[in-house]
Amino acid sequence: MPISTQLYKGKLVHFTAIDPEKDPAIQSTWTKNSGYMRMLSTNPMRPQSPTEIKKKLEAIEKECEDENELYHFQVHRTTDDLLIGFSQILYISWPNRNAVIQLGIGDSANHQQGYGSEILSMMLEIAFSELNLERMTAFIPEYNLAAKALFEKFGFTLEGRRRQAVYRDLRRWDILIYGLTKVIQ
Numbered sequence: 752m753p754i755s756t757q758l759y760k761g762k763l764v765h766f767t768a769i770d771p772e773k774d775p776a777i778q779s780t781w782t783k784n785s786g787y788m789r790m791l792s793t794n795p796m797r798p799q800s801p802t803e804i805k806k807k808l809e810a811i812e813k814e815c816e817d818e819n820e821l822y823h824f825q826v827h828r829t830t831d832d833l834l835i836g837f838s839q840i841l842y843i844s845w846p847n848r849n850a851v852i853q854l855g856i857g858d859s860a861n862h863q864q865g866y867g868s869e870i871l872s873m874m875l876e877i878a879f880s881e882l883n884l885e886r887m888t889a890f891i892p893e894y895n896l897a898a899k900a901l902f903e904k905f906g907f908t909l910e911g912r913r914r915q916a917v918y919r920d921l922r923r924w925d926i927l928i929y930g931l932t933k934v935i936q
Contacts, residue, residue, distance in 0.1 A: 758877055759824070761869045766824035766838070769808045774825060775801040777834045778808075781857030790895045791855045793917045793926070819843070822877070826856070826870055835861045838870050840878055840887075849886035850878065867901050875905065875931070885933045892917055893925040907931045 759766040779801040781787055788796035799807075814821050820843040826836040836856035843850040854870050856862060878884045889907060891898045907929040915923035 758873065758881060761829070761873055763829055763864070763869045764826050764835070764866055764873075765829055766873065767827055769812055769823070769825055770834075771805055771808055771812070774808060774834055775804040778804045778857065784857070784859065787855070787857055787859065789919065790892070790898065793892055793919070819845075820850075822882070824874075826854075826866070828861070828866070835866060836870065838874050840874065840882065840884075843882070843884070847886075848884050849888065850882075850884055852878065852887045852889050862897070867897075868904070871901060871905055879933045885935070887931045889929040891927045891929060892919075893927055894919070899927065899929075902929050902931075905931065 779799055782796070782799040782804070785796055811821070811823050815823055821839060821841045822843075823839040823841075824837065825834055826838055827834050835858065836854065838852075838854040840850045840852055852871075852874055854867065854874065856866055856870075875887065878887055887907075888910075889898075889902050891902065893912075908931070909927055910930045911928040913926040913928070916926040917924040
């Protein structure tokens with residue numbers, strides 16, 4: 752990767768730090784979309800106020816500063832600078848050079864627009880080229896078909912599963928464990 756490569760700006764999206772004044776109001780609207788929330792987390796969901804979201808974002812900022820095991824980015828559309836999602840590299844194990852990757856696009860109007868592909872591509876560039884990690888892991892609920900397709904498109908392979916780890920909609924679902932190892936040339 753050339754040193755002049757823009758890590759935080761793509762054709763469709765760009766990454767920013769958290770804006771604790773503007774972001775909570777937007778992210779609060781995402782919590783009203785139970786479909787989004789259920790794909791993002793296996794925990795029970797409920798709508799959250801901007802005040803609650805602000806506290807969570809402040810905690811994320813503090814963890815980024817203190818722990819050095821989390822890189823969190825807010826994702827904005829390039830065309831109008833609208834906040835559309837987030838991405839993060841978390842649980843970084845520096846001695847083992849691996850981490851977990853997660854992303855989310857809040858409003859369903861922004862799904863199937865190519866944003867997820869660009870976000871994941873940019874995050875992998877940051878993980879492998881900037882942070883010098885060698886392995887990324889994604890934990891995906893079995894019912895999140897879009898996430899499975901996205902991560903498989905980028906070469907992640909199914910490495911395992913936590914059988915019946917989620918109880919949702921009166922049935923049990925597996926958590927799929929996907930992995931990608933950096934190709935060293």
